[in-house]
Amino acid sequence: MRTHTRQIILARRPDGIPCADDFALREVPLPVPAEGELLIENLYLSLDAAIRSWMKEDCTYFPPIPLGAPVRSTALGRVLASRHPDFRPGDVGVAYACSAWAGHATVPAAQFHRVDAGADHPLHYHLSLFSAMGLTPYFGMLDIGRPRPGETALISAAAGAVGSLAGQIARIKGCRVVGIAGSDEKCRMLVDEFGFDAAFNYKGKDCAQLSQDIARLCPDGVDIFFDNVGGEILDAALLNLAMFARIAFCGAIGDYNRQGPIPGPYHYWQILARCATVRGFLTLHYQDRFPAAIAEMRGWLADGRLKLSEDIVQGLDSVVPAFARLFRGENTGKLLVKLETGAG
Amino acid sequence: MRTHTRQIILARRPDGIPCADDFALREVPLPVPAEGELLIENLYLSLDAAIRSWMKEDCTYFPPIPLGAPVRSTALGRVLASRHPDFRPGDVGVAYACSAWAGHATVPAAQFHRVDAGADHPLHYHLSLFSAMGLTPYFGMLDIGRPRPGETALISAAAGAVGSLAGQIARIKGCRVVGIAGSDEKCRMLVDEFGFDAAFNYKGKDCAQLSQDIARLCPDGVDIFFDNVGGEILDAALLNLAMFARIAFCGAIGDYNRQGPIPGPYHYWQILARCATVRGFLTLHYQDRFPAAIAEMRGWLADGRLKLSEDIVQGLDSVVPAFARLFRGENTGKLLVKLETGAG
Known part of the structure; x- marks a missing residue:
């Protein structure tokens, strides 16, 4: 003992x-x-x-x-x-x-x-997977993103655990999925291992360059943006929204270490111009649906569609x-x- | 000729x-x-x-x-x-x-x-009333605000045509309605003529003072914010959201005459903290529902509930x-x- x-x-x-x-x-x-x-x-x-x-x-x-x-x-x-x-x-x-x-x-x-x-x-x-970490992308993508086949989903912090799940769930629902990550190696992993259609490295790019990358990889606009990061990446995504886009506001890790008042997105206006919806959510509010969500994710794991x-x-x-x-x-x-x- | x-x-x-x-x-x-x-x-x-x-x-x-x-x-x-x-x-x-x-x-x-x-x-x-001007508050308040009896609706530019209609429609649906306007005279008009529960003058106030006014008049938080203005008034509203609040993003008249990059709301984070929804909309997308909307508003006009x-x-x-x-x-x-x- x-x-x-x-x-x-x-x-x-x-x-x-x-x-x-x-x-x-x-x-x-x-x-x-x-x-x-x-x-x-x-x-x-x-x-x-x-x-x-x-x-x-x-x-x-x-x-x-x-x-x-x-x-x-x-x-x-x-x-x-x-x-x-x-x-x-x-x-x-x-x-x-x-x-x-x-x-x-x-x-x-x-x-x-x-x-x-x-x-x-x-x-x-x-x-x-069966904690808030896995349930956050599940409810954020399905309830707020409401993915439909043929739509484009864009994921920030895509190589993180939450982001990679959000992208895979959008793929399962028939979306074209584009990831944003912080290294070329992570981008390769997203495409090769997690089945993303495309990914790009945000490091060293300003809002205009980020916006160009998004426009290139999402030529029909972004229908769903799963936002883990905020800041310039959010602004670049706002510049590329498709009409009636949905933004699942999951986090703003890019802002956590900033000092003083943090301006909101400079392209906030695009929410109106694109008739978009931004929704914040906390996974704990979906508690009554946890068992069904876990059961569905287990099925995707079992048939190899979710890693x-x-x-x-x-x-x-x-x-x-x-x-x-x-x-x-x-x-x-x-x-x-x-x-x-x-x-x- | x-x-x-x-x-x-x-x-x-x-x-x-x-x-x-x-x-x-x-x-x-x-x-x-x-x-x-x-x-x-x-x-x-x-x-x-x-x-x-x-x-x-x-x-x-x-x-x-x-x-x-x-x-x-x-x-x-x-x-x-x-x-x-x-x-x-x-x-x-x-x-x-x-x-x-x-x-x-x-x-x-x-x-x-x-x-x-x-x-x-x-x-x-x-x-x-029967154009975008009247239909904008109709669809914005009903479809995005989704007013429920007992909730609190806050309206910016409330003495304007859109704002006064938005507030009256929220009242018809059983909400407590608070208006924000640019003069004491307009505030009196909102309460005395348009049936608002309360109104306050935003002129000369910074975000902290606006937030105090909202907190005082909306002690249970803001369930619906009908946003015509953007800027500091939006920020003050964000600081007073009730959980699961809805923001109908109808306009940002406060920003139209500004030059250069316009920062989004500094309290954008509150959208996540309050699990709120911000939705932009253009009335023309509701065209198939115009006849029914006009008929309903005509009824409200006829029975004196809408001015x-x-x-x-x-x-x-x-x-x-x-x-x-x-x-x-x-x-x-x-x-x-x-x-x-x-x-x-």
Whole structure:
């Protein structure tokens, strides 16, 4: 029986992209669950951009991670000890935003969601395809994009896990799909591995050049724009909308590190000129449709029409370098950390 | 029989609010209709904000008005000569976006829509309530706003013809309606004459102050924003959206006279945060539903639930000063010019 575990604690608040000196590794006695809590062994950690904002002292939508405390994370874990009547040792589930970068953690039972560990897909899909990450492109593309055969769908951050799924779902629905990504290698991958019809590299291009690339690859205009990025890429897409275009507003990662007031798209007017629709959405509002969505995605996986883009690293020592890669756009899919079972 | 007519031509491209020097009046021989065209005598001109955007060299959604050409306009006119088998001299109709600021003009028969001159309402209603002006708030509020009883609708440029109708239609559908207008007098009119629940004056206020006014008058948030204006008022509205809000993007009159790149709304992000929908629309796409819409509005007029706000000036010499008033927010309703019959 283990008596200790390893944790990565927040040693200071990062300035820019987090680096090794912002964290410290320590070995501590296994934490003891309070009433209503569970002790879990983490099997996989989910490295999400949101964790970066929890590290900020002025984080508003979630309590900031205290200095000296383990870094908060979503994780897939196995229950070792339970002080809640609904859970027993051996249960496997996802602890949403309440586990830690650590071999083990105590979590509130209310935030732990049991999963079916015996299903016909890898266990870690519960942290990716069958979590918000996979459901976001599903509902964004289908409910807001409303793809019709022969239409053109344009995807920004297309080589990311969300973007690559959004594009594949549009393909399944009969669209021509064009991706925008940050390297020629990613563009090749989109076409060769994920079945995109075309892709182009946005790096080093201004709005006019981006607009030319879109016009060239989407000669009939953009019917659906799945927007993960905002900024100049959004503006370039607005300049190429087909009439009655739909924009699924999923994120604006290009703006997250900007300072001061951020102007909206300069070509906002095109929304009127093209009778377009821009809709923001949060996947949690589709909760009642999760089971049906997961069932449909399982079918696409089974018949090979959907591939998941994953980037899985091994061991607690890989967490900090992998997290930094996320902000340099160097990951190639959903970033997960697989922990050595029992190794802490 | 007249041989000449007077035209207002575009002498230079306006910088800001159009002024007298941007135009020139000239007398020319009556234009001669080509095959498929009609010569019409204009009875009423419709002064629309859209005309200002047609004056821009870079107008994208419609051909820009060439320098030296008569200013394009929608007009109610009487056919004097026809080179199309469907029309005869004496027919009265509306020439959509193809007549001119002139006593007479030739128009394509395909853009001339005969009206019933003997109906039980004033002839000029065909340029206002039963034209794009009246149909725009009808479809914008009902199809995009989708008002539900108890919701809050916020209307910018609310004392204008479109805005006052949009607000009244939201009231008919059971919404609480708040108007934004450019004078205290207009605000009083909205509440006392048009049945708005509240209204406030935007003049001299920045985005933060506008946002406070909206928050005060829309304590449960804005479910529907009928946007005629864009700019800071749009930004202030974005800061006060209720979840799942709908924004009918009808115009951006505040931007029409601005030069250079116009930043989109600084609070564009709120579209995502509130899961809101922004939709642009052009009334002409609802053409198949015009008869039903007009019938419904007639019913509302008849039972006193809908009032039309009009501002009618006389004679061609009044056109330019009245058009400038439109952009200073000084008109009190739909701006029409009544031309002296036969006077050119």
